[in-house]
Amino acid sequence: MTDRPIPFDNxxxxxPEKFYSQEIPTAVAAPKLxxxxxxLAEDLGIDPEWFASDDVVSVFSGNAVLDGSQPIATVYAGHQFGNWNPQLGDGRAIMLGEVIGKNGQRYDIQLKGSGQTPFxxxxxxxSPLGPVIREYIVSEAMAALGIPTTRxxxxxVTGEPVVRESVLPGAILTRVARSxxxxxxxxxxxxxxDLEAVKALADHVIERDFPEIGEANHPYIELLEKSISRQAQLIAQWQLVGFIHGVMNTDNMLICGDTIDYGPCAFMDEYHPNTCFSSIDHGKRYAYQNQPAIAQWNLSWLAQALLPLLDEDSSMAIEIAREKLNDFVDEYQLAYMEGLHRxxxxxxMTQESVKLAEDFxxxxTREAADFTLTFRHLSDIAADSATQPPxxxxxxxxxTDLLNQWKDLHGQEDGSQEEIQKRMYTVNPVYIPRNHLVEDAIKAAQHNGDLRPFHRLVDxxxxxxxxxxxxxxxxxxxxxxxxxxxxxCGT
Incomplete structure (x- = not known):
């Protein structure tokens, strides 16, 4: 076991101190794993012997602070359901520090539910136990689906109660993000x-997440461009698995392009573009069909913040920002339609194939077909016999008519039916974290202390x-x- 089981490099x-507040997590009464x-710990370079020890519970409950950890809570603002809030920040999260993973990527390690901060x-x-269970299940499911996400x-569990609408068991999640x-x-x-702070933050993000543009002629323009591109790709991936974030506020959009803040999130069962689950989204602002447009709207506020760095001429800066934001639409639509074809x-991709996809x-929607199982069923019938249990x-x-058209298009593809089916099986999941299964796992854990449904679902x-x-x-x-x-949400 090493002296520094987590190799922090913060x-x-x-x-400057105006970016954060140094905080020590609040100790809890009786933490249990x-x-x-x-x-994931191995990928982060964490000592595996230490990670298997009892010390893990002390550190990741906030009851102990390791050497090299420099816990902080960061300050930020945001538009929440379209309404401006000038100061938010990490109100129930404390970042323990940063590590460089085995892949050379830098990651944050953060406690969520670790006590009060100035924000x-x-x-x-x-945090109650339920939201911790939900985020663990969904974030790990998203990672397995190949979608950029916090982990x-x-x-x-903390051994302490949390009061919301009722008294619930408390819990803490250790969250990992690229940033x-x-x-x-x-x-x-x-x-x-505070242009000086905006520039310092932009320089930090470029050095950390986009080092390839550090020496570019216009690094801040490329920062905006790459941020827009990552979000376009991310939202397309959400749409292709029926994922609905539920609270797409500007403070819940990461520049690095990871999915974050699994609060009132959910996956669709029956396909309908207007699907919305979040109890606090009364106007369905963040419904499934609205997610691409909301992402572009959120990015417009990033562009506005970066305007002074894009060009000294304000008119030229606005034109640059507008051009880059318009690129979001084309990039998203291409990523989504290519993914839908897969x-x-x-x-x-032809006019005929695009029309088939849209008609399908x-x-x-009209037939209230299950989104996940429809595409998995198509995978099963893509060849004369399924290579997996259907x-x-x-x-x-x-x-019937659309299925015949679909099979005709397959006849124009290179490769055999079996090869087409094999490709489809790699993009059409059979398992997603269905809402009722997640709720069952939460109820079993919260009310009966039974973690078996949770573990089975994660596995x-x-x-x-x-x-x-x-x-x-x-x-x-x-x-x-x-x-x-x-x-x-659970807040």
């Missing part, structure tokens, strides 16, 4: 007309593209009495 704390992620805004800084390293720097960090200093097993989604799902007869979702008959019950849509109509 850079954000080198920025829920689950840890040794594979708690009258909150208790704690879950450790989850613990926690949000659009809201830039907004905070831009709103204060889900259909198609590699060649429209019929799925899902128990059929499409109604109304799809199954780690391999989302391969159908194992023993887990067939985790593929099915909810029964009418199991349907989840609303999801909640």
């Amino acid at each position: 850079t954000y704390i080198r920025l 829920i689950r840890s992620n040794p594979e 708690s805004r009258m909150g208790d800084g704690r 879950s390293l450790v989850a613990v 926690h720097i949000r659009v809201g960090h830039f907004q905070y200093f831009s709103a204060r007309q 889900k259909f097993g198609l590699t060649v 989604l429209k019929l799925m 899902v128990d799902y059929q499409l109604p007869e109304s799809f 199954t979702l780690a391999d989302p593209f391969n159908h194992h008959p023993d887990n067939n019950d985790l593929t099915r849509p909810p029964e009418p009495h199991e349907v989840v109509l609303q999801t909640f």
Whole structure:
């Protein structure tokens, strides 16, 4: 076991003190381990012997601080459901420090639910067990689906109650991200007309997340361009698996392009573009179909913050920003349509194939077809015999004409039916964190202390593209009495 089991190498704390507050997590009464992620720990360069020891619970509950850790809470602002809030910040999260993973990428390690900070805004800084369970399940599922995301390293119960609508067991999640720097960090200093801070933050982000543009002729323009590109790709990936974030505020959008803040998030069962689950999104601002436009709107605030760095001439800076923001639409639409074609097993995009995809989604809406199982069923029937156990799902007869058109398009593809099917199996998951399954896991853990449904779900979702008959019950849509109509933040 090494003297420094986590090889911290902290850079954000080198920025001026106005960027953060140095904080020590608040100790808890009786922490116990829920689950840890040794594979992720190994990728981060954490000592595996230490990670298997009891010290992990002390450190990741906030009861002990390791050498090299320099805990901080960062300050930021943001638009929340379109409304401006000039100061937010890490109100229930404390970053323990940064590490450089085995892949050379820098990562933040952050405690979520670790007590009050100067940015708690009258909150208790704690998290109930339910949101910790939800984020662990969904973030790890997103990673297995190949979608850029924060990760879950450790989850613990605190042994202390948390009061929300009722008294609930408390918990803390250790979250890992390529970076926690949000659009809201830039907004905070831009709103204060602190150009020096905006520039320092931009330079930090470039050095950390986009080192390839450090020597560019116009690095801040390229920073905006790359941030827009990453978000366009990310949102397309969300749409292609039916993921609905639920709280796409500007303070919940990371510059690095990871998905963050799994609060009232959910995956669609029945396909409908207007699907929305979040209990606090009364106007369906962040419904499934709105996510691309909201992402572009959020990015417009990043562009506004960067305007003084884009060009000394304000008119020219605005024109540059407008041009880059317009690129979001084209890049998103191309990424989404190419991904949708892959889900259909198609590699060649034509007017005919685009119309088929659009017509198919429209019929799925009318027939209330299950989003995940529809595409998995298409994978099963792409060849004369399925190479994986087929899902128990059929499409109604109304799809017959479109299915015939789809098969005709397959006939124009290079490769055999089996090769097409193999490709489809790699992009059409059989397992997603369905809302009713996540809720079942939360209820079992919160009310009965039973973590078996949670562990089973996490283990199954780690391999989302391969159908194992023993887990067939985790593929099915909810029964009418199991349907989840609303999801909640937990704050």
